Amino acid sequence: MNVNQFKEELIAYSKEIGIDKIGFTTAAPFTELKNRLIRQQELGFQSGFEEPDIEKRVNPSLLLEEPRSIIAIALAYPSKMKIRLVSKKGERRGIFSRASWGMDYHHILRDRLKKLEAFILEKVPDARVKSMVDTGELSDRAVAERAGIGWSGKNCAVITPEFGSYVYLGEMITSIPFEPDTPIEDQCGTCSKCLEACPTGALVHGGQINAQQCISFLTQTKGLIPDEFREKIGNRVYGCDSCQTACPANKGKDFHFHEEMETNPEIEKPLLTPILKMSNREFKNKFGHLSGSWRGKKPIQRNAMIALAHFKDETAVPDLVEVLQNEQSPVMKGTAAWALGKIGGESAYTALEKARKTETDIEVQQEIEKGLRMLNT
Template sequence: MERSEFKQKVIDYARSIGIDEIGFTHAEPFLEFKEKLIDYHKRGYASGFEKGSVGERTEPRRSLGSAKSIISIAVGYPNRLPDAPKSRKGERRGLFARASWGMDYHTLLNNRLEKLEEYIKSLDPDVKTRSMVDTGVLSDREVARRSGLGYIGKNGFMINPKLGTYSYLGEMITSYPFPPDEELIDSCGDCNLCVDRCPTGALTGTGQLDSQKCISFLTQTKGFLPEEYRGKIGNRLYGCDTCQQVCPRNKGINTDHHEDIVLEPEILKPELTGLLEISNRDFKETYGHLAGVWRGKKPIQRNAIIALAHFKEKESVEVLKRVAENDQRPVIKGTAYWAIGRIMGNDALEYINERFQIETDGQVKEEMLNGIQEAV
C-alpha cells in the first residue's frame, strides 16, 4: 500500500470515530520549541505539573526509539452550557472551566487513540505506536502546531480554523513514515485581547504563559492561595477561560456534536456551600468523572470558600463557621476563617477574636487576622 493511501485510510477512520481534526508530522526533534522551553524554565514560568526533562519533551525518539512520524488529533468540546442554573443570593454557584465539561478528556482521547492504534495495526501489524494525552512528555500543542492543525496564539493555545481554541489534543508516535502535513502559517496579528484581559497578567504576549500567575494553575494548587490572587479568581472552582472567551477566533464556534461529551449543568455549576461539607465518597461519585478534580477535593473546596467571600455571601457564614471549627485541614480551616472575616467585616471581630484563642496552627491564625484586617 502506498504511504499516501495508508494515510488517507487513517484520516477517514479517524473521522469515523469522533476525531475532528488530524494531522501528521515527522519525528525529528522540536529544536525551536526546545529553545523556548529552556527560556520558559529560566524565567520561572513552569507550573511544576509538566512531565519529563527538556530532552524528553522535545525528542520523540526518547519515547519510541523507532519513531518516524507523529499523528496529532484534536477533538472539539462545547463552550456553552445549556440550562445553566443561576447563581443567586443564598444559592451562589461556582464554575468548572470548559475543558472539564463532560467525560474526563484523558479518557475520551485515549479511547479514540486506542481505536486508531488498533486500526493502524490492522493495516500493518508491524507498526509500533505510543500514544499520549496531556500527561505524556511531548507538548500536545507543539505537536499539533507542527502537524498543521493550527498555530499557537498569544494565549498559548493551539488555534484551529474550525475548532478555535476549544479542543482536546493528543498524539501518537509511530514507526510508520506517514507523509507530513504542512504547518499552518497564521498569527494573531495586532490582536492583544487575551493579554489585555488576563486577570493576573499571566500572558506574556509571545505565546508563553507565566504559570505561577495563571488562574487556571492557581485553582489546581493545594496550599493556601496567595491573597493577591484571591480577588481575581471570582467563582472559578477549576481553571479559567478568560483568554479563550475573548479570542475573536472563537467567535461562532461551539462544538457540541460528540455524544460522549455529556453536559451536566448542576455538576458543572454547583452550589458552593454544598461542596464544603461533602464526604469523600459523595464527592467522588458526583464529580470524580471530571478532569477538573484530578487534584482531589481540597482545591475545589478551598476555591469554593474563596468564591463565597467573593460574593460576600452572608447566608454561608454558618456553614463556614462549622468548617472553620471542625475541619482538620489547615488550608480549609484557615481559608474559611478568612472568608468569614471578609464577608462579615466588623461583625466578625468578636467571633474571630474568640476563636483566635482556641486555634493553635500558626497559618490558620494568620488567615484569621488577614480576613479581618480591612475591618479593623
C-alpha cells in the same frame, strides 16, 4: 504498503470514530520548543505538572524506537451549556472551566487513540506506536501546531480555523513514514485581547505564560492561594477561560459533537455551600468523572470558599464557621478565616475572635488576623 494511500484510509477512519481533526508531522526533534522550555525554566514560569526531563519533551526518539512520524488529533468541545443556571442570592454557584465539562477528556481521547492504534496495527502488524494525552512527555500543543491542526495563539492555546481553541489534543508517535502536513500560518496578527483579558497578567507576552500566576494553575494547587490572586479567582472552582472567551477566533464557536462532553449544569456550575460539607465519597460520586477533580476534594472546597467570599454570601457564614472550627487542614481553616473576614458581619467577627484565642497553627493565625483586619476597616 502505499503510505500515502494508507494515510488517506486513516484520515477517513478517524472521522468514523469521532476524531474532528487529524494531522501528521515528522518525528524530528522540537528544537524551537526546547529553547522556549529552557527559557521558561530559567524564569521559573513552569507549573510543576510537566514532564521534568526537557529532552523527553522535545525528542520523540527517546520515547519510541526509530520513530518516523507523529499523528496529532483534535476533538472539539462545547463552549456553551444548553441549560443556563443563574447564580443568585442564597444560591451562589461556582464554575468549572469549559475544558472540564462532561467526561474527563483524557479518557475520551485515549479511547479514540486506542481505536486508531488498533486500525494501524491491523493494517501494519509490525508497526510501532505510542500514544499520549496531556500527561505524556511531548507537548500536545507543539505537536498539533507542527502537524497543521492549528496555530499557537498568544494565549498559548492551539487555535484551529474550524473550532477555535475549544479543542482537546492528543498524539501518537509511529514508525510509519507518513507524509507531513503543512503547518497553519499564525493568524493572531496584532490582536492582544487574550493578554488584556488575563485576570492576573500571567500571559507575560504573546506565546509565553507564567504558570505560577495563571488562575487555571492556581485553582489546581493544594496550598493557600497567594493574597494577590484570591479576589481575581472570582467564582472559579477549577480552571479559567478568560483568555479563550476573549479570543475573536472563538466567537460563535460552540460544538456538541460528542455525547461524553455534554454538560450537566448542576455539576459543572455547582452550588457552592454544599461543596464545603461533602464527604470524599460524595465528591467522587458528583465530580469524579470530571478532569477537574484530579487533584481531589480539598482544592475545590478551598476555591468554593474563595468564591463565596467573592459573592460576600452571608448565608454561607455558618458553614464557613464550621470549617474554621472543625477542619484539620490549615489550608481549609485559613481560607475559611479569610472568607469570613471578606464577607463580614457579627457572626463572622465572633467566630474569628474565638478562633484567635485557641488557634495554634501559624498560617491559620495569620489568616485569622487578615480576616479581623478586613472586619475592622
